[in-house]
Structure formats: C-alpha cells, structure tokens
Amino acid sequence: MPDPRPATLKVVYLARLREAFGTAGEDWPLPDTDAAVDSLVDALRARGGAWALELAPGRAVRVAVNHVMASPSTIVRAGDEVALFPPVTGG
Amino acid sequence: MPDPRPATLKVVYLARLREAFGTAGEDWPLPDTDAAVDSLVDALRARGGAWALELAPGRAVRVAVNHVMASPSTIVRAGDEVALFPPVTGG
Amino acid sequence: MGTSVRVQSALFEIGVEIDRMRAGDARIGAIATFIGTVRDVNDAAQVSALELEHYPGMTEQSLSDIADDAARRWDILGVSIVHRVGKLLPADPIVMVVVTSAHRREAFAACEFVMDYLKTRAPFWKKESTPAGDRWVEAHASDDDAAARW
Amino acid sequence: MGTSVRVQSALFEIGVEIDRMRAGDARIGAIATFIGTVRDVNDAAQVSALELEHYPGMTEQSLSDIADDAARRWDILGVSIVHRVGKLLPADPIVMVVVTSAHRREAFAACEFVMDYLKTRAPFWKKESTPAGDRWVEAHASDDDAAARW
Numbered sequence: 001m002p003d004p005r006p007a008t009l010k011v012v013y014l015a016r017l018r019e020a021f022g023t024a025g026e027d028w029p030l031p032d033t034d035a036a037v038d039s040l041v042d043a044l045r046a047r048g049g050a051w052a053l054e055l056a057p058g059r060a061v062r063v064a065v066n067h068v069m070a071s072p073s074t075i076v077r078a079g080d081e082v083a084l085f086p087p088v089t090g091g
Numbered sequence: 092m093p094d095p096r097p098a099t100l101k102v103v104y105l106a107r108l109r110e111a112f113g114t115a116g117e118d119w120p121l122p123d124t125d126a127a128v129d130s131l132v133d134a135l136r137a138r139g140g141a142w143a144l145e146l147a148p149g150r151a152v153r154v155a156v157n158h159v160m161a162s163p164s165t166i167v168r169a170g171d172e173v174a175l176f177p178p179v180t181g182g
Numbered sequence: 183m184g185t186s187v188r189v190q191s192a193l194f195e196i197g198v199e200i201d202r203m204r205a206g207d208a209r210i211g212a213i214a215t216f217i218g219t220v221r222d223v224n225d226a227a228q229v230s231a232l233e234l235e236h237y238p239g240m241t242e243q244s245l246s247d248i249a250d251d252a253a254r255r256w257d258i259l260g261v262s263i264v265h266r267v268g269k270l271l272p273a274d275p276i277v278m279v280v281v282t283s284a285h286r287r288e289a290f291a292a293c294e295f296v297m298d299y300l301k302t303r304a305p306f307w308k309k310e311s312t313p314a315g316d317r318w319v320e321a322h323a324s325d326d327d328a329a330a331r332w
Numbered sequence: 333m334g335t336s337v338r339v340q341s342a343l344f345e346i347g348v349e350i351d352r353m354r355a356g357d358a359r360i361g362a363i364a365t366f367i368g369t370v371r372d373v374n375d376a377a378q379v380s381a382l383e384l385e386h387y388p389g390m391t392e393q394s395l396s397d398i399a400d401d402a403a404r405r406w407d408i409l410g411v412s413i414v415h416r417v418g419k420l421l422p423a424d425p426i427v428m429v430v431v432t433s434a435h436r437r438e439a440f441a442a443c444e445f446v447m448d449y450l451k452t453r454a455p456f457w458k459k460e461s462t463p464a465g466d467r468w469v470e471a472h473a474s475d476d477d478a479a480a481r482w
Contacts, residue, residue, distance in 0.1 A: 015235050015307035016318045060321070064305070067240035083237060083305075087321035090234070090265065090306020091218050091277050091297060106385050106457035107468045151471070155455070158390035174387060174455075178471035181384070181415065181456025182368050182427050182447060197347020200367070208372035208422035214443075215365040217350070221434060222358035272358035284371060287478070290444045293364075297436055328437070 007078040009040070014085035017061070020050040030078055037063050038072035040082065060087050098169040100131070105176035108152070111141045121169055128154050129163035131173060151178050184260040185253060187245035189236055191268035194278055203260050203280045210259055214289035216279045216297050222272035224319065227312040234267045234276065237305040241265075248299045252292040255332075258283040263296065265306065295332050302329040334410040335403060337395035339386055341418035344428055353410050353430045360409055364439035366429045366447050372422035374469065377462040384417045384426065387455040391415075398449045405482075406442040408433040413446060415456065445482050452479040 012025040028040065041063070045055040055061060063070045064083045076082055103116040119131065132154070136146040146152060154161045155174045167173055184203075196217060204210060220232050249261040260282040270276060279296045283289040308319040334353075346367065354360060370382050399411040410432040420426060429446045433439040458469040 012237070014237055014305070015309075064237075064240055067237075067243050069303075083240065085237065085305065086307065086318065088302065088305055089308045089319040089321055090236070090304050091301040103387070105387055105455070106459075155387075155390055158387075158393050160453075174390065176387065176455065177457065177468065179452065179455055180458045180469040180471050181386075181454050182451040195347065196350050197345065200346050204369065204423065206423050208370070210369050210423070211371040213365075213367040213369065215363075215367070216436065216440070217363040217365070218436065219354065219360055219363065220358070221361040273354065273356050273360070286366065286368065286444075286447055290366070290440065290447075294436075294440045297440075 009076055009078070010081045011040070011044075012081060012083040014083060016086050017054055017084050020054045022050075028082075030076070034075045034077060036072065037065065037070050037074045037076060037082070040076060041072070041084070044084075055084075061085070062087060100167055100169070101172045102131070102135075103172060103174040105174060107177050108145055108175050111145045113141075119173075121167070125166045125168060127163065128156065128161050128165045128167060128173070131167060132163070132175070135175075146175075152176070153178060184262075185246065185249040186260075186262040187242055187249055188264045189238075189241055189245070189267055190264065191266060194264045194266070194275065196275070196278065199262065199264060199278055200280055203262050203282050207259065207282070209284060210282045211284045212282070212286040212289040214281045214283075214286070214293035216277075216293050217275050218277040218297075220270050220272050220274045220276060224310060227310070227314065227317075229272060229310045229312055231272075231311040232270045232274075232276075233309040233311075233316075234270060235307045235309070236265075236267045241305045244304045245300070248296055248303065251299070252281070252296050255295065256283070256288040256292040257285075258288050258292050261292065261296065263300070265300075265304070267306070298325070298328040298332065301325045334412075335396065335399040336410075336412040337392060337399055338414045339388075339391055339395070339417055340414065341416060344414045344416070344425065346425070346428065349412065349414060349428055350430055353412050353432050357409065357432070359434060360432045361434045362432070362436040362439040364431045364433075364436070364443035366427075366443050367425050368427040368447075370420050370422045370424045370426060374460060377460070377464065377467075379422060379460045379462055381422075381461040382420045382424075382426075383459040383461075383466075384420060385457045385459070386415075386417045391455045394454045395450070398446055398453065401449070402431070402442040402446050405445065406433070406438040407435075408438050408442050411442065411446065413450070415450075415454070417456070448475070448478040448482065451475045 098121040
C-alpha cells in the first residue's frame with residue numbers, strides 16, 4: 001500500500017540565506033524518484049531573484065541532510081531535513 | 092688603594108644539593124686572580140664525601156652567577172652570588 | 183573520558199567551568215583552556231555588537247562529534263565546549279574549551295584541534311554591527327588551513 | 333603588552349587571574365590558558381604530597397625573561413605566569429599561564445612556549461612524598477626536547 005503522506009522534504013535556511021530568502025524554511029515536494037542535493041539546489045536557484053543570486057554557481061553554500069554535512073550527490077528522501085547555509089563563522 | 096674587604100663569593104646550594112651538603116650556602120674565598128665556575132666546582136668536589144658524589148663528572152649540575160645561568164668557563168668575581176642546583180623540575 | 187558540550191545565550195563563569203572539569207581528579211596534570219572573546223575591530227571595521235546564530239540540534243551534535251574526535255586522537259581525560267549564541271558585546275566571551283589530561287602536550291594539542299575544527303565545522307554564524315550597518319562575517323581561508331593541519 | 337609574574341605559596345583563583353588579564357580589553361580575541369596540577373602518580377609511584385622549592389630572586393627574573401621572550405616572538409597582548417611554592421597536595425594547582433592576543437594561533441603558541449621554557453629554565457624543584465619515602469623529581473629529557481622546538 002503506498003504511503004498516503006505527501007513526499008516532502010523539510011528545507012531549512014540559516015543565517016545570510018534565511019535573511020536573503022525572507023524565510024527560515026519551507027516544505028519541498030519531492031519528485032517520485034529519489035533526488036540528490038544538487039537537483040534541489042538547481043530547482044531553488046531557478047526561482048530567480050535572491051535565490052539565483054545566493055545560490056549562483058561559485059557562491060559558497062553548504063548543505064546538511066539530517067544534521068550531517070552533505071555533498072551535491074547526497075540523496076535526499078521524503079521526511080529528510082535539508083539545511084542550506086553559508087560557510088560557518090563561529091568560535 | 093686595594094679594597095680592604097675580603098675577596099669572597101657567596102655560594103648558594105639549592106634543592107637536592109642543599110640537602111646533600113647540609114647547608115644552604117657559604118662564603119667562599121676567591122684566589123687573587125679571577126676564577127672560572129669550573130675551578131670553583133673542582134675545589135668543592137675535592138672536599139670528598141657528598142661533595143665528590145654530587146659534583147662527580149657526569150652528574151647534571153647547573154650553575155647560575157648572579158641569577159643568570161652560567162657555563163664552566165664563566166668568570167666569577169668578588170661579591171658574586173654563585174648558585175649550584177640540579178636540573179629544574181617546576182611547572 | 184568526560185565530554186560535555188553546551189550552547190547557551192547566558193554568560194559562562196570561566197573559573198566554574200574549569201573547576202567542573204577538574205573535580206578533584208588527581209589523574210589530571212594538565213588543563214589547557216581557550217576562551218574566544220568579541221573584538222571591537224574586525225576586517226578593518228569597528229564592531230559595536232555581534233549576533234550569533236546557530237542551527238539547533240546540528241550545532242550540539244557537531245560539537246559532540248568534535249569533542250569525541252579529540253578524545254580518540256589524544257590521550258586526554260576530558261573535553262568541555264561551551265559556546266554562546268545571541269547578542270554579544272565587545273570583550274564578551276563567545277566560546278570556551280577546556281581539555282584535561284595527564285600531560286601538557288596532549289592537552290594543548292587537543293584544545294587547539296577543537297578550536298580549529300569548531301571554527302570550520304560547527305554551525306555558527308556571526309553578524310556584526312558596524313558604523314556602515316550590519317554585516318554577516320565571511321569565513322576565512324586561514325581557518326580552513328588551520329583545520330587541515332590535523 | 334602587559335606581563336606579570338608571581339611566585340607564591342597561596343592558592344590562586346583561576347577565574348580571577350583570567351579576568352585580570354582580560355580587564356575589558358576589546359582588542360583581545362583569544363585567551364589561551366594552561367594550568368598544571370599535582371598528579372597522584374609520577375614515575376610509577378603514588379604521590380601523596382609535593383614540596384616545591386625555588387631560588388628567590390632568580391626564579392622571578394627567569395619567569396619575567398620567559399614572558400618577555402614570548403612577547404617578542406609573538407604578536408600578543410599580555411602574558412601572566414603564577415607559580416606556587418611550598419607544600420601541595422594531589423589535584424592542587426601548581427602553575428597557571430595566561431596569554432591574551434587578537435588571534436588564537438599566537439595565543440596558543442606563546443602559552444605552550446612559556447610552559448616549555450618554564451619547565452626547563454625556571455628554577456623550581458619538586459620533592460615528592462611516596463610510600464617509599466621522599467624523593468627529588470628527576471628532570472625529563474622530553475621537556476628538553478619540547479623546549480628545543482622553539
């Protein structure tokens with residue numbers, strides 16, 4: 001029996017990205033197949049405006065999936081929490 | 092006019108040497124000429140007993156003249172404070 | 183090996199943090215500590231305040247991983263990391279790392295390792311208030327170089 | 333550059349010593365601290381107490397020279413050294429070094445340098461009480477190697 005819940009990611013934006021996008025996060029509908037981090041970032045960038053600017057190729061953006069640092073090829077699945085943020089500057 | 096005061100060094104013994112020699116120090120008459128640290132140590136060693144043992148060649152003994160680390164060839168002069176002690180173990 | 187990590191907005195008491203790690207443990211011969219504080223100048227601008235943001239959950243996990251990593255690499259007895267978030271002023275303490283061990287070499291190395299890793303891997307972001315307005319602090323390549331040493 | 337050295341039998345307050353070096357100075361971004369404490373085991377024997385002897389006058393001068401040397405070698409803002417003498421018990425603090433600077437790399441390096449030099453050059457001697465009686469602690473070649481790095 002197919003899972004009746006919608007197949008979504010929880011996307012989280014932090015620091016400069018949160019301010020630039022004007023939101024701390026959103027639910028993101030997943031395509032039928034498993035998707036990779038880079039296809040999510042491509043889709044967000046395609047929104048244009050602050051999205052195109054902040055996620056432009058060459059801008060340093062870090063991605064964590066379920067609180068673990070991820071690479072462009074990391075697979076994301078329904079229910080995952082995917083966070084996008086700039087390089088860290090703590091300490 | 093020659094200095095009427097006796098030409099002596101103040102010799103100081105510290106830590107293990109103070110205990111082995113049974114004294115914290117003594118006045119040491121200088122010969123007429125300037126003497127070096129090694130001739131003082133030779134003369135002390137010649138006393139035998141604990142002096143011969145603690146100052147035996149090969150035993151690590153440090154010497155400071157007027158609170159500055161000295162070498163065997165450092166010249167000592169009347170009024171100098173010459174300290175003999177084992178390698179330091181602070182901190 | 184005791185590891186402890188905390189993220190908090192409240193000021194921490196430096197002496198209390200160190201005493202908590204010592205706790206009368208006479209196996210300890212060496213305690214290396216690092217405290218990072220807010221400077222009033224950064225990248226050629228006056229800084230009047232700092233806002234520190236973190237990623238709840240991931241930040242604590244990241245600090246725990248760094249502390250555990252230090253404990254695997256060196257023969258140490260304890261690691262504690264306290265990092266503040268929220269609004270801070272010049273001279274305020276931001277972060278404190280305490281490492282206890284039998285000998286000083288391991289304590290120093292593990293403490294410096296924790297700071298280098300924290301600077302490049304722990305999810306914290308600083309926003310500075312300057313005369314030209316607020317700005318997000320940029321990451322430094324020198325911090326990446328420092329972390330790559332280990 | 334503020335340097336401060338003290339030799340005392342009294343216990344020092346760790347938090348107070350660090351706060352004294354910070355003193356609201358917002359040029360400081362990094363504070364590296366080392367505290368050495370009495371271990372209850374040394375060279376395979378139980379240690380129930382330690383007696384620390386120094387050479388009044390030369391010891392203070394030696395610590396001052398080491399602090400000044402650190403300040404010449406690194407771009408730092410302050411160095412303080414407090415070293416205890418007299419009878420100490422396991423877990424008691426023996427020595428504390430605090431280095432303040434704008435950046436962490438310099439603070440860590442200068443703090444470790446001060447400890448390495450202090451261990452091999454500052455006139456202090458330790459006598460341990462063990463089940464087999466009292467004994468003077470022997471110097472370690474590893475401390476000479478550590479000091480020779482700088």
